[in-house]
Amino acid sequence: MDLTTLSLDEWSDALPSSGFEVFHTAPALEVVDDHTDAELRLYAGKKGNQVVGLYPAFVKSRAVGKAILSPPPGLSIPRLGPLLMPASPKRRKREQVNATFTDLLIDELGVKDSLTLFRTTCPTGFTDPRPFVWSDLSLDTSFTYLLDIPDRDPTDDLLGSFSKSLRREIRDARSLDVTVTKSPTGGADEVFESVRDRYEEQDRGFTLTREYVDDLTTALAAEDRCRTYVVRGPDGEHLSGIIVLYSNDAAYYWLGGSRETYDGTSVNGLIHWNVIKDIADGDPLPSVGAYDLMGANTERICRYKSKFGASLAPYYTLESEGRSMDAAKAAYRLVTK
Numbered sequence: 001m002d003l004t005t006l007s008l009d010e011w012s013d014a015l016p017s018s019g020f021e022v023f024h025t026a027p028a029l030e031v032v033d034d035h036t037d038a039e040l041r042l043y044a045g046k047k048g049n050q051v052v053g054l055y056p057a058f059v060k061s062r063a064v065g066k067a068i069l070s071p072p073p074g075l076s077i078p079r080l081g082p083l084l085m086p087a088s089p090k091r092r093k094r095e096q097v098n099a100t101f102t103d104l105l106i107d108e109l110g111v112k113d114s115l116t117l118f119r120t121t122c123p124t125g126f127t128d129p130r131p132f133v134w135s136d137l138s139l140d141t142s143f144t145y146l147l148d149i150p151d152r153d154p155t156d157d158l159l160g161s162f163s164k165s166l167r168r169e170i171r172d173a174r175s176l177d178v179t180v181t182k183s184p185t186g187g188a189d190e191v192f193e194s195v196r197d198r199y200e201e202q203d204r205g206f207t208l209t210r211e212y213v214d215d216l217t218t219a220l221a222a223e224d225r226c227r228t229y230v231v232r233g234p235d236g237e238h239l240s241g242i243i244v245l246y247s248n249d250a251a252y253y254w255l256g257g258s259r260e261t262y263d264g265t266s267v268n269g270l271i272h273w274n275v276i277k278d279i280a281d282g283d284p285l286p287s288v289g290a291y292d293l294m295g296a297n298t299e300r301i302c303r304y305k306s307k308f309g310a311s312l313a314p315y316y317t318l319e320s321e322g323r324s325m326d327a328a329k330a331a332y333r334l335v336t337k
Contacts, residue, residue, distance in 0.1 A: 001052065001097070003104040006042040014044055014051045016085050018287070021123045022247040023077050027219040029056055035212045036072045043108070045101040047087075053101035054083040057109065065115025074207040076255065078144070078294060079315055081122035095128065102131035111135065111320070119319040124292075132318040140317045145293040146250070147310035149279045158276060163307035166269055173270035176262055177234045180274045184221035187230035188213060191241040191256040198258045213243075213255070220245060224284040229274055231267045240267050244275055250290040251279055272308070 006014060012026035022028060033040040038058035045053030058072040071077035082105075086097040105111075111118045118137065122129060124144065133139050150157050159167060181187065192213045199206035220226035230241035242256035253275075257268050272291075279288050293305045296312060 001045050001047050001100045001104065003101075003108055004044050004046060006044050008042070011042045011044075011054070011056075014054060016083070018248050019085070019123075019125045020083055020247055021079055021125075021250075022220070022225060022245040022252055023071065023080050024054075024056065024083065024123070025220070025223070025225065025247070027223060027225070028216065031212070031215045031219050032058075032072065032075055032077065034215065035075060035209070038067070038069065038072055043105060045097075045104060050087060052084065052086050052097050054085075055101075055105055056080055059109075062117075065113065065117070066110075067117040068109050068111065068119070069117075070120040075212065076208055078252075079121045079123045081120040082126055083123070084126065098128055099131045102135070106132075106135050111137070117320050119317070121317045122315055124313045124315045126316070129316040129318055136321060137318040138321045140319075141314050142317065143296040143312050143314055145296045145305050145308065145310035146313040147276070147291040147293065147308050149276055149289055149291055151280065151282070151289065158280075158309075159273075161309040163309070166307040169266050169269040170273050172265045173262075173267050176265060176267070178231050178239065178262055178267060178270070180229060180231050180271060182227055182229050182274070182278070184224075184227060185214075185217050187228040187238070187241050188217045188243055190230060190238045191228060191243055194238070194241070194258050195256055208255075217243060227278075227284060229271050231262075231271055233262060240271060242268075242271055242275075246285050246288055248285065248287045250292045251275060251288055252292045253294045 008026045008030055015024065023032070029040060036058060038060035041057045041059055043055040043057065044051050056070055058069045060067045060069070071080035084094070084098055084101065086094045088094065109118070110116050112135065124146065129139055189210065192208070192210055196206050217226045217228070225246045227244050228241060229244065231239045233239055239262050240256070240258060240260040243254045245252045245254045257271070260267055276291055279291060293308060293310060296302055296305060
């Protein structure tokens with residue numbers, strides 16, 4: 001296997017038809033590159049002309065050493081990291097590709113250098129982080145809720161699997177004098193403002209900028225990979241909304257969903273229900289068959305998301321160990337909160 005770097009166009013051509021997440025797409029990476037001070041490097045592992053592994057790295061030089069991050073912090077990117085596309089379905093062959101590709105990356109990036117901070121959060125489809133652990137990187141496991149959506153009317157199959165309280169919330173919201181609208185980008189600014197205001201009310205740091213959200217939603221909407229859902233009151237007033245992003249496999253609940261009520265009834269369940277119905281209808285991408293509720297790691301939030309009856313999907317974070325890395329990792333976590 002050889003390790004090489006790709007342009008964004010070459011990266012786009014090398015992506016498989018499935019198995020990647022929305023931030024692996026070239027339009028998303030290009031926007032992220034424009035909004036971070038790190039250098040984007042796109043690595044491919046090749047066996048002959050066949051690409052068997054991909055890894056997007058954001059490399060930032062520091063006063064001493066460097067930081068290698070995938071994803072970079074502060075941009076609400078839940079996962080990025082490596083993709084594997086081995087030709088053989090046999091476990092032994094897959095493990096060989098994984099091990100070789102990981103070793104080549106670690107050598108090329110200088111991950112074992114004592115002055116290098118390495119941190120990567122892998123996609124849910126990357127299920128074997130052992131080669132990184134064998135290179136003395138620490139491993140942390142997190143979770144998200146992944147809801148499989150049948151390719152048919154979801155009313156009987158899915159609504160019945162929701163909790164009783166969520167079914168009641170959706171039913172009550174449907175009887176209200178409200179309207180759910182959807183648009184590739186329309187309403188995204190309102191969602192951004194509502195989330196920013198909620199963070200300020202709670203005295204929490206908010207790292208996203210309007211320019212970044214606008215650039216990302218516009219770039220992804222051009223490929224049918226973004227849609228904004230907004231619920232409005234009888235006079236057209238904004239009540240709540242979410243921005244949904246799409247890979248080829250899944251829809252991702254990305255931004256929004258501040259808890260709002262109208263006439264004493266929460267309207268967020270109604271928004272999610274509209275997203276789910278559209279996925280079942282193949283809208284906007286027929287290949288999408290799951291809804292990623294984005295996160296199952298905070299007990300308070302889980303109490304709501306678990307009502308959808310989704311499966312718990314693990315994903316892995318790998319990072320440098322050692323006392324010399326403690327301050328750098330603490331700074332990283334502070335930015336990502």
